[in-house]
Amino acid sequence: MSKLHPSGSEMDLGRPNIEEYLTEAIHEPIRDKLLLRDLLDISPALTEAAGAIIDDSFTRCFKSNPPEPWNWNVYLFPLWCLGVVIRYGILFPARVVILAAGWVVFLSSFIPVHFLLKGHDKLRRKLERVLVELMCSVFVASWTGVVKYHGPRPSMRPKQVFVANHTSMIDFIILEQMTAFAVIMQKHPGWVGLLQSTILESVGCIWFNRSEAKDRETVTKKLREHIQGVDNNPLLIFPEGTCVNNDYTVMFKKGAFELGCTVCPIAIKYNKIFVDAFWNSKKQSFTMHLLRLMTSWAVVCDVWYLEPQSLKPGETPIEFAERVRDIITVRAGLKKVPWDGYLKYSRPSPKITERKQQIFAESVLRRLEEK
Structure with missing residues (x-):
């Protein structure tokens, strides 16, 4: 009381x-x-x-996270200077030689195969596929790439599409050295665009212009035609539509998930201890991005080929896309955010x-x- x-x-x-x-x-x-x-x-x-x-x-x-400086005292600074000398004075010239030699071998083989075997399409496609895989291996070697692949290697089967999280255009190169994928990619200017329109079209890659609305219908039609072909290279799509800094995954576009075929997730995770592989295309050209990789110690990453997924009864393509994104996010140890990556191209400038x-x-x- x-x-x-x-x-x-x-x-x-x-x-x-x-x-x-x-x-x-x-x-x-x-x-x-x-x-x-x-x-x-x-x-x-x-x-x-x-x-x-x-x-x-x-x-x-979409931000690069620079590593914490470690050369801040009199004991560590000389070691840092020695590392700079080794990376720029020894490793970089050796890597340039490897890359140049690779291009010489590739072009001296690819040009005759492409033009002299016009009447033998099946043999020509097979040889071009091998040469593209070889050139991608040369690129990885020029970064001292240490790539560990987990799971069964992708096979050529109709009605399947591979989807992966996207950090840089080197994602394509790292995956391509194991399997000659036909990738869906934004059309680029300069020497990259030249490679797209000549060499990479030989493996069935499809290009689009993000600013052209009519390209969407054309690309969708090409996708549906490609997945029906028995002899076509496996189709690879980066459904985020833009490069993300390998700490997050943004919204997956539903295009790859409404084709009525099996979706095979691929998770890619880079180890940032030697270099951050994220390509910030707004601040850096792809040429400068490659130079940064070639002057680093190494590019280290893991690639997981995950269990194929199919659309469940009553599941919408958007829900299917989110389910596959969850699988990739968990496997790669990333964080899931609800943003549309295309906002990156329409948002105001940082200033x-x-x-x-x-x-x-x-x-x-x-x-x-x-x-």
């Missing part, structure tokens, strides 16, 4: 607090009005703040975002000073 009926001393102790509360309550409407007015005044800034928070969550998927964040911070500081 004592808990329900406080003693007189407890009531005496509480009386000043009650009187103080009643006194403050008289002025509460005025305070509420002032608080409401301040919130209305600052609402645009709050909107900008929310946008900045969301934007920060999104940009984490504009930083300016908006600065304006918001200044408005908050002004409010605090007025108080």
